[in-house]
Amino acid sequence: ARARPDPGGGAAAAYSAGVGMALLTKIIRLEKSRPYNEESQVTFWTEKLAETRRLVRIFQRLRQADVEAYLTMAQALSVRQQGANLQRAVEEATRCPWQIMGQVLVALDLIGEAGAQCRNHLLSDLLVATELLGGALQAAYHIAAANLPLINTTLRQREWVNRLSQASHQGLEATLRVRSQLLAKAHAAINA
Numbered sequence: 001a002r003a004r005p006d007p008g009g010g011a012a013a014a015y016s017a018g019v020g021m022a023l024l025t026k027i028i029r030l031e032k033s034r035p036y037n038e039e040s041q042v043t044f045w046t047e048k049l050a051e052t053r054r055l056v057r058i059f060q061r062l063r064q065a066d067v068e069a070y071l072t073m074a075q076a077l078s079v080r081q082q083g084a085n086l087q088r089a090v091e092e093a094t095r096c097p098w099q100i101m102g103q104v105l106v107a108l109d110l111i112g113e114a115g116a117q118c119r120n121h122l123l124s125d126l127l128v129a130t131e132l133l134g135g136a137l138q139a140a141y142h143i144a145a146a147n148l149p150l151i152n153t154t155l156r157q158r159e160w161v162n163r164l165s166q167a168s169h170q171g172l173e174a175t176l177r178v179r180s181q182l183l184a185k186a187h188a189a190i191n192a
Helices: 009-032 040-076 083-117 120-150 154-192
Strands: none
Touching: 009 040, 009 083, 009 120, 040 083, 040 120, 083 120, 083 154, 120 154
């Protein structure tokens, strides 16, 4: 909240994804610790916990990388750099939020897998995690897209537009799919 350029929207998107991952981690730990789990269930939850921990580390790394990339780009713009140095800085400031988007897609799949196996009373927390992650993906899209006018070649600009648009659409579809799966399971439990 300080009046400075960092952390910015990309780091906030990664942080938001981290909050969603915290909820997912909690659910996986709860399910893994159930005393009556069969061996296959323990194995399933152990694998999901390892995947979740890996994603948490990635989001933490990307949050910091986004801060550094944005500061590098802001510095290049403030000294009115031109040419390759500025373009490298802009591309890196675009790449970080795009990478956040890609990892959110992986996390949404993980939520879907957890939701198919978890107890019904935990579905509401998974729905919250889904919304946080879906929002993080779209937030990262907006941050990355804001850098596009700074890319100086039409070809590179189009390549980034295509990458970002594709990831945004995939994110919207994945969020809707996971949300629908979780809601269907929750409604089935209510009507059972």
